[in-house]
Amino acid sequence: MSVDQTINELSGTLAQLSTLVAHINGQINGITSRINLTLDNFDQAVANIAKDAGSVTYQVGDSVSQVIVIFSMIFLKLRFLCYSQLRFHSV
Known part of the structure; x- marks a missing residue:
């Protein structure tokens, strides 16, 4: 095999690669x-x-704060009603 033939085969192999x-x-x-x-x-x-x-998260926080406000208002209303009842009966 000649050197030229080997070089041509290597060139073909490199082209395929x-x-x-x-x-x-x-x-x-x-x-x-x-x-x-x-x-x-x-x-x-x-x-x-x-x-x-x-x-x-925002909606839950907002709902919880509204529940707290509602319960606080209910508590204050009940307290006021109880106080009014006691005051009315003591007169």
């Missing part, structure tokens, strides 16, 4: 693009969940 590497690179780019899209969708879903959780 180059084609294979380009194909593999294209496959990897496609896979990473799909992974990135999936991760972007996941990030958006997590952000929406966090936003909804924040809204629920």
